[in-house]
Amino acid sequence: MQKHTLLYLLVIFISASCNTEIDNTTEERSIERTELSMDSKIFLGNRLFSEKTCITCHSVDRKKVGPSVVDIMQIYTEKNADIVSFLRGHSEPIVDTTPSEVAIMQANIDGFLKEITDEELDAIATYMMHVTKK
Ligand code: HEC
Known part of the structure; x- marks a missing residue:
């Protein structure tokens, strides 16, 4: 038993x-x-921001060739605007509308940004959104 x-x-x-x-x-x-977690998206976006040369013109919190990420995000948040749409060339600039400045950024949109994937753009936008929250 x-x-x-x-x-x-x-x-x-x-x-x-x-x-x-x-x-x-x-x-x-x-x-x-x-999908990628929020943390890995921010991590990837941070890396792409350097790899795709954004960092050469945009620093996190002070003006360089272009406006700082903090300044860009402040205006994008206020106006509830869409960075991915701007970077895809679907919406007009709202941060600095001086024609000579716009032309510099427009050259990127018409140039190397055409090659970037939706996932990469999404990661870059997520990274930029979270820079301001620190
Ligand atoms: C050669 C310099 C240069 C590089 C490289 C560059 N930018 Fe810019 N960017 C500028 C300048 C100048 C402006 C200001 C003109 C404007 O606001 O459109 C700007 C503006 C912007 C804006 C605000 C647009 C608005 O609504 O006014 C965003 C968002 C942005 N850049 C994102 C990026 C990202 C993401 C990258 C990398 C993929 C990048 N930039 C690479 C020069 C650059």
């Missing part, structure tokens, strides 16, 4: 541990399929 109980418990234990293994793998697979 005792032997049987032991065997019975062993069977339960083994099938329980098998089930957990199956659960774990399905969970891992669904994590792989989900």
